[in-house]
Amino acid sequence: MKRASGQYNAAMTSPRTAVVLCNLGGPDSLEAVEPFLRNLFSDPDIFQFPAAAFTQGLFARLVAWRRREEASRGYAALGGASPIGANTQDQAWALEQALADLKARVFVCMRYWHPLTGEVVAALKAGGFARVVLLPLYPQYSLTTSGSARNEFLRACARLHYSPDVRFIDSWYEEPDYLDGIAAAIGREAQRFSVPDPARISLLLSAHGVPQRLIRQGDPYQRGIEETARLVRARLAWPRVTLCYQSRVGPLEWLRPYVDDVIREQGREGVDQILVYPIAFVSDHIETLYELGMTYARLAREAGVREYHVVPALNADPALIRALSRLVRTALREER
Structure with a gap:
């Protein structure tokens, strides 16, 4: 079956409703x-x-x-490019199929690389979309992610004199299908261990960090991450689960504990099986595949951890697509 992309062809017959999946983006070369x-x-x-x-x-x-x-x-x-564009496009295709009865078109919109926000807004205006559901692919709201995506979208609309009815979904980590998908993915990956017993596996829930200063200024990101971790723990009932943070840069103090510190500490304690789930990401990209999957895998070996695995992000997992479909339907008041 041919995938229903045709994303920026304004000549195609366009329905009134567009769903815009917002993500960070990544270099394609x-x-x-x-x-x-x-x-x-x-x-x-x-x-x-x-x-x-x-x-x-x-x-x-x-x-x-x-x-x-x-x-x-x-x-x-990773082969010379970020996979986030292809992974987000797969999510868009799957979501468009899930929303086929609504005749909604699904667009991919990247904050820092193509398709950039201005390009997408121009396509929406040319296509005559009067209603837009803006859905950031960040389950936990932060000004630095969902907030930035929303602000840039509205700035682009203003520049192009385009005034659709925008329905913004800001935080959605409590979606049951999303949480069930995480629990199922963790369970599947645990089977790769030589002793796939949760009592023997240390589970790290790794979130992208942000500076402590941002949280002190009122950003709700940490609360969202901690609540997500609590809900995932409740579904798993594993004895050893640690929330930690990755990807810090610069001299500022970021959210702790840092994942590399946790790996070293657990290695010293004699932990020999570590499983990592990227709790703030729904697409695999450099932070999951390279940072967690390669850099920290090497660190784990050096720390004496015998087996170390990273759970793939949900990507186009049907559970995630069900969660996104429900979010869109709720935003449109057409929940079924």
């Missing part, structure tokens, strides 16, 4: 790494400077140039 990083560090919702019109661009160019080599190594290890 090694040459795209530096401009991707420039876009990331130019985000005013994450990095705020006095006289930003003059200083933000300079900061973004400098940091992107300094980080390109390290970042390029990670993407090179």
